[in-house]
Amino acid sequence: MAGRYYEGFSIGEVISHAVRRTVTEMDNTLFSTLTMNTAAIHLDYEYAKTTEFGRPLVNSVFTLGLVVGISVNDTTLGTTVGNLGWEEVKFPKPVFIGDTIRAETEIRAMRVSKSRPTQGIVTFLHRGWNQRDEIVCQCLRNALMLRQPE
Template sequence: MQYFEDIAVGDRASFGRYPVQRDEVIAFAEKYDPQPFHLSDEAAAKTHFGRLAASGWHSCAMMMAMIVEHGRDHRQAGLGSPGLDELRWLKPVYPGDTLRCESEVLAARASESRPAIGLLKTRVTVFNQDDIAVLSCMSNIMIARRPD
């Protein structure tokens, strides 16, 4: 198991592979972000997107799926997150793109109020298949400290 004490400021990781599927883009938009440029080729063609584009919130969900899979693969003792900071949608995500993530640990500290928990701040950047950054954020992570 990977605990707080196993992670250092400056640690970097590259992980994930998420193929963006047209039907998933539309299904997500229908349920959560039903704007025309997320639902219709014709409507999207009339916008700066030029074609059907994934919702930014869908892009965040795809990022989260890759983060969770990476945490499982590395048996991290993750305890959730109190939130994201500085979320930016840098470029559109389109059906047919394949996404991946890179992360860097920016800060680490033990919780003062909960001694069994460590807190990490990481920069997460999502890239498409052309290595173009499409999303970035600062992620705040709670992770278990090594048991005594």
């Protein structure tokens, strides 16, 4: 199992994830249409040419999922019970087709669950950068994690 149990994290720890991923046109088109987000800014190249960006923007929800997804192998694979919530989701810079995204995770808070003593809550700060070292996504995520079995 690649993920860590609750006790495997420490507040202030920063985990730099080795996996990177280049966003493709198919990623953006498929994700946008599967989630019923048919906004022209994501799918219509001719429309996008008329915007300040001059080309389609990658769906921001895809970007959020990618940044968090990159973190899974190093943090929660097989040890998470579930996500409890997202806070302060920000997209300071747009993502475009062909951008390569990398991520890091900082452990912001931890506490043992009051109602589930075999589990704990970890607050992760996920950040994603493009190949120009611009932050493209940042969010706080609270996850319910398994504690180390005795």
